[in-house]
Amino acid sequence: MAHPYMPNSTDEAKARMLAVVGVADVDELFEQIPEDHLARTPNGLADGIRSEATLRRHVRSLIDSNDDCVANLSFLGAGLWQHHVPAVVDEIAGRSEFLTPVWGTPSSDLGRNQAWFEYASMLGELLGMEFVGLPVYSWGAAAGNALRMAARMTGRSEVVVPASISPERLAVIRTYCGLPEGNDPITVRLVDFDVTTGTVDVAALGLSADTAAVYLETPNHLGVVETATADIAAACRANGTETVLGVDPISLGLLAAPGDLGADIVVGSTQPLGVHLHAGGGVGGFIATRDEERYAREYPTLQVSIAETVHGERSFGMSLFHQSSYGSREEGNDWTGNSVYLWTVANAVYMALLGPEGFAEVGRTILANARYAARRIGELEGVSVRWPDGFFKEFVVDFGGTGRTVAEINEGLRARHVFGGKDLSADFPDLGESALYCVTEIHTADDIETLTTALREVLA
């Protein structure tokens, strides 16, 4: 029986091709492969399930056995956040023309290239930056790439990172920075943050003649909006150090544009801009700078530039392709490959839908909801919110006064269909039994009531 995915899996099609090729048996076509290279034992795969109905039933049963963040009330964030994804975003990101292609010509890819250019343009408006590359795999990858750009630009080999950074992201950065015995290693120096404010200041950084970059995030991993960013950027500039700033783009209708804060290289996650969680598959990272050659010539990414056709029509092309690994192999800037370009289209639709008012609203609503939730949680016996005045959408809840561990509390919440905040006790032992709660525009007063009621029961 022919397989529905394979049009040529009919006897007639095979016979026609074999006749033209002039062989009796398809095995003859594998003559390049020596006999002793062939697999010696069966691979264990069962025969294919050709019925879509049967296949769907099986896979669906596995998928639907999961507890998700819709059927449950979730306060998880920590670098991957639940925001509303407008229906039009999913409609466009699912279009076959965007979903399935790889690469065409500049003319046959015009629509996609335009969508990519619109992505970069709108993100550039949010960031206050003029040069935006196509995205890389994740926020951590973007930070890693940006720090390597800074090291190449400055010829220095140390980067400074506040200890408040996400361990997940830090692990990626460390991988990108390499090991001492390798070529061009970069040393990651962690510096303490102020436990009374959750922020870092210039003095904490210990800038030296070998500091290539300071990597700062605002809001930082613990939710707090950094307040000395502009001072740090100025001190970095005076020291010949690049300021690499990580931001949450959904905050930028409310919080200052990184370009206005003096950042040199801006990175962050594209996921908040219209991409679902996808169990971690929703991540993506952006890199943006001022439009200066010094920066542009260090990008490892591909980037779409507006251009013209020979007839003067508007078109688009890949700028600075030659400096990528596609163009120059190991002589290129780091490496590039398949990334998260489909999400770029989703991001563009999302930014277009929200517009300036939408971004202002989403920022205000998230801030108000998160502050409301923090206040209500802080009213619980033995529970307090660290840095209650400095955060945007995530905040640290300290359960130290309850005599219970976060693990126990979250287990109790799970039984009540609530996913409590991310447990920080292992990664940040100085914070004790603390959890990072995330509250966004999707949360309602009823949700917060559900949470505080559940917490009350669990802590009783």
Add this chain to the structure above:
Amino acid sequence: MSGSKLRRYHAPVWDEPLIMEMTAPGRRGNVLPDPIEELDPSAALPAAVLRAAAPELPEVAEPDVLRHYLHLSQETMGMVGISLFGTCTMKYNPRVNEQLTARDGVAEIHPDQDDSSIQGLLEIVHRFDLMLRGLSGMDRFVFQPGGGAAAAYTHATVTRAYFADRGELGTRRDIITTSQAHPCNPATAAAAGFNVITLPLEDDGYPSVEALRSVLSERTAALMINNPDDMGIYNPHIKEWVDAVHEVGGLCFYDHANFNGVMGRLRAAELGFDACMFMLHKTFGVPKGGGGPAVGAYGCTDALAPYLPGPLVESTPDGFVRRENPGGVGRVREYLGNVNQVVKAYSWLLAMGGDGIKEAADLSVLANNYMERRLLALPGVTKSLARLTKHRLEMTRFSLEEYTAETGISAVNVQNRMTDFGIDAFWLSHEPWIVPEPFTPEAGETWSLEDIDYWIDVLAHVLEEGRTDPELVRTAPHQQVVGQLDGSTLDDPERWATTWRAYRRKNGLA
């Protein structure tokens, strides 16, 4: 020979403005929920951290945003046309898998959820790991790398961790590859801090064992190589290669980018490799998305497993768990990887089965050889290293060198003209080019004989046009969204513009 009737194709032309040009003050595309209670931001955060001026984003109503991006989608040909983009194995992406992974049980899962709440997902990851172990002979797979290049990078970092653990990283400085390996292999090796040695091809279409031996030493860290290569040539000495690298203590990585022609026939571990990579967005039916989100599934032997990035998924008597891998790389990317794409690949592989992938490999190689027969019958078309007479595998690299000499028409000209008939770009070649004016179609198992014949007939037609009316081909495309790109501004700092605000400033429109 089919002699298809050529389609009267014309790409949709919408002369679509930029979304930024569609703005009209006050319009809204999406309205956010009211806050639970009002809060004045200036009372909640210092003025210095608040945004002073609103971002200059477009103000467009919802239906107009929808139609704008629908127009842009229509102005993108891709797989709606015919795309035999070689080396990328363009194949059908079952839409049932898109439906399945849009369900909340995948799309609305947070990776920081407790393992107990995502048993179904972890089971899929584990089962798929086992299936790939069966196909490769490797002992464990991870799915964290977000593409094939990321899997190559993973190998470079695993190699780094392996030798650092043995105290040998200071001397193990060299990673060896070939000029026909994908650029990601040398590039990721260099980015991970290694020196790169690239072996050139020799008469047989691959470097000799002697050439390899001449660069092996106690400095050798790893070999990173694909087989067959992008010309469809299989290196029959690959076991000797692997043995030779092992003799000096190096590791061997099999870049299985070109797995489609040998699925079910070869096992990387049986050939002696220590690690391999499968591209789920290429070989295993996951959509490419124009370049991700993708997965480079990285598999290795037990000897390298301690150096894998975490978390690792394991089956225990108490269910499926994620555990860290303390001596490993840490992370090459956040979380488990693009798990949504792993689910699609799992579903695809179930649908294909052991019989299906064998048939797909057979069909890929058969279709390529069918194409080769027909293409080489066209005057002006030659194949790379034509002296090698054995049948190529799932791809053949061709050249228009003779045709270009005759007509002055380049492979890129031909590529542009073919898009006028509903055929998207063929792949030329990765750097460095081994043959002049290269092109590399790959039929795979997805494209029907009718589509393959149509592709060849269009090429034949375009080549003939180039002889009778060269200007028509040289100035192509004519039936596309827009005409030929003038690329002269792309690398000019005064004129490139990756954002609208840069464009406006550089053109005095700000």
